[in-house]
Amino acid sequence: MKQMEFNRRQLMALMGSAAVTAGLPGTAFAQSKALKFWAPGIARVGEKDWSTMMQQAGIEIAAIAKSARADESIQKMVVGDGNALYDAMTDNGGGMEDALASQDAIVELDVSRIPNWANVEDRYLEGGAAADTIRYDGKVMAIPYISNADSLAFNHDVIGAEPDTWDVLFDEQFKGRAALQNDFGPTLTNTAIYLKQTGKQDIENPSDMSEAEVKGVCQFLIDMKKKGQFRTFWDGFQNGVDLLASEEVLVASCWEPIQIVAGRKSGKDIRYGTMKEGHQSWNNIVMLTRGGKERGMEDSFYKLADVYLSTWFGARTLAGLGFTPQMKGVVEYVETETEAFDADTRAQIKDRLARKKERLAVPGNAWQNVFPTQIRAYQDWWARVQAA
Amino acid sequence: MSVDVTTESAGRDSTAGDYRPALSERLGRWVFYIPVVFMLLFFALPMALTVVFSLFERTMFWMEPAITFKAYENFFFSARLENFLDSMYYSSIAVLICFVFGFPIAVFLRKSVPKVAQHRVILLFILPFMVSEIIRIFALRPVLQRNGLVNTTLLELGVVDEPITALIYTHTGVIIGEVLSFLPFIVFAGFLAMEAVPKYIFEVCDDLGAGPVNRFIDVILPLAAPGIFAGCVFIFVNGIGVALLPNILGGPGAVNAGLIATQAITALDFPLAMAVSAIMMATLMSLLYIGHRIFDLTKVLAPIN
DSSP states (O other): OOOOHHIIIIHHHHHHHHIIIHHHHHHHHHHHOSSSEEOOOGGSSSTSHHHHHHHHTSSSEEEOOOSHHHHHHHIIIISHEEEEEEEEEEETTTHHHHHHHHOBBBBBGGGGGGGGGBBBBBGGGTTTTTTGGGGGTTOOOOEEEEEEEEEEEEHHHHHHOOOOOOGGGGGGGTTTTTEEEHHHHHHHHHHHHHHTTTTOOOOTTTSOOHHHHHHHHHHHHHHHHHHHHHEEEEEEEHHHHHHHHTTTTSSEEEOHHHHHHHHHHHHHHHEEETTTTTTEEEEEEEEOOOOOOHHHHOOOHHHHHHTTTTHHHHHHHHHHHHBOOSSSHHHHHHHHOOTOOOOHHHHHHHHHHHHHHHTTOOOEEEEEOOOOOTHHHHHHHHHHHOOO | OHHHHHHHHHHTSSSSSGOOOOOOHHHHHHHTTTTHHIIIIIIIIHHHHHHHTSSSSSSSEEEEEEOHHHHHHHTTSSSSHHHHHHHHHHHHHHHHHHHHHHHHHHHHHHHSSSSSHHHHHHHHHGGGSOOOOOOOOHHTTHSSSTSSSHHHHHHHTTTSSOGGGGGSSHHHHHHHHHHHHHHHHHHHHHHHHHSOHHHHHHHHHHHHTTHHHIIIIIHHHHHHHHHHHHHHHHHHHHHHOOOOHHHHHTTTTOOHHHHHHHHHHHHOOOOHHHHHHHHHHHHHHHHHHHHHHHGGGGGGGTTOO
């Protein structure tokens, strides 16, 4: 039984509120031709009001802010009435597209309607290393717009060294000055990579651990937590930035934009390292909802998707937030766009791309898995880590 | 003929023994049922559903009808129970601090501020509540953090040599947040409770030579007890229920019931979230029952009557 069937038939009927909850916003939105796009702020470049993105795509966008939490997508799109609310949405690739497609929440894409699809990185083509992260049952359900390999941010001003191992995160000299992300996906995967590569635990696949392996990783974190190693578990972009910028923590496993913004905000030398054990790689994808297709928003969606696969977007997201572009030819593009990208920015873009290449080449890397096989074990043990 | 019938029936309507109340009067009677309907719709029904859903079986993304106590087992036989009890303990400390600081303010307002100005002064305590709770709590970070306002001031004054790190990302941080967020509730409740303490009581106590401590413990406290209890319960329940506080100000290990429920939702474990909510409600109802048995909480509204 699809989860949606139960939800609609029993919960909504019981509460008697389906018409109110789904009908009111749906009716209000139906009169607008804007693409109702459920996405986080990191999905845009240019102006903060999406005007630059709208201008580039040639469509109207009604953006609705979204967090990075995977459960939020499930709650809205599978349990709730997300299909009545959103035409398109973003989330993590490599699991979320499978979950949403299996519940008929998103629809298959026709990549022939996206001219820049010809420009997408080869790893997304059929048989490529990241091909599965946008497909369900062999069908393309999403297009990628950013990716990265998460690493360790550190305050170089205070530490005075360039760590190249996750060891520092668990090192007693940083007791009470280290932070992890409050999300079992990246935190457990990166810790598993560290434990596996240093021979501390026998883990076959850090992306898809067995129940015993999850337990081992979580018990390691619980021990560390009880010893007072972690100052806190950061939650959300601003929280991560504040912790590093205020020097509450000196080392943190975090997203690259957090390191970039924390450095800019504090004026301190906060750097992003390359860990020899490996990193969790991930991407973010854009999907067309079933409701969006039913409301005839396909044209708008494909125009926006085309922007996301353009070097125009790739160069700007890399320069602004440090995310990896998903298309070829970004370096060549910025060399021709000397007015938009001055010499310093062009050099920074090349430097970031080189470091990303270095991180992505580490053999111990593992791909993010939003819905690992033993997800219950992940969730239950993560709850114990949080509660410890 | 028809004219006769109308005239006849009109005459019958006008007799005193056949009085029909006006529509507004008839509707007026039903108005008294509105609170009952409100309680049923917005309290009893949601609570009943919460308990029912807490017995459902968890599925991959949602839950399906069943009668299982797995969610309760998950709560009572894990670190969650310990966290829940810890949050009750820390919340009790916040209640105590709020009482120590807040109730004297209420007494002062009733005793020393002229009656015409009392409500204006109490309004000052409402003003901070016009700002969103998340902003108020988040704003404490730059004040309490390592290089925040408090530490910078203490360091510059030479009071401390090192920043105090216990002010945030600890249980202490959560208690500070609870006190600053909920202090006005004890002031309001205390202010209302002090209605039950006539002003002449203070004069009588003075005349009889009762000192401030005896006056407070033997006279004011018993009279104002129902209102104080209501305020304390409000702070206590918020302390264990508002997930924002441990989330923003707490560190590892600072988890309250609200955060446990939030984490359960994040893990898509809806029956567990429902079970935590049901346990919280049971805790609240038990407290209110005990409080009512001891203090008779209807007295809280006595001044309004």
